[in-house]
Amino acid sequence: MEKINVTIFGDSYPLRVESRQATEQAATEVDDIMQQFAGKAPDLEAKKFAVLAAVHFAEKKNELAARLLSMEKKIERLNDFLEQKSG
Numbered sequence: 530m531e532k533i534n535v536t537i538f539g540d541s542y543p544l545r546v547e548s549r550q551a552t553e554q555a556a557t558e559v560d561d562i563m564q565q566f567a568g569k570a571p572d573l574e575a576k577k578f579a580v581l582a583a584v585h586f587a588e589k590k591n592e593l594a595a596r597l598l599s600m601e602k603k604i605e606r607l608n609d610f611l612e613q614k615s616g
């Protein structure tokens with residue numbers, strides 16, 4: 530594990546990470562989303578932006594999980610079809 534510092538919404542966070550690049554990219558994405566929310570509602574406190582960012586990323590994760598499940602089902606049906614044709 531590697532120890533790095535990332536900056537999100539002006540605050541620095543020391544982290545132990547497996548992949549510097551992946552963590553730095555994730556931190557940048559979180560910061561970008563928080564900055565977008567701050568641009569739309571500058572009077573909110575940073576904690577609220579963090580919660581909004583968390584909800585945003587949870588929605589994206591759920592959307593991707595649903596797409597993955599759909600693709601897995603399609604692959605399973607294709608495999609079944611191919612097995613029927615070859616058997």
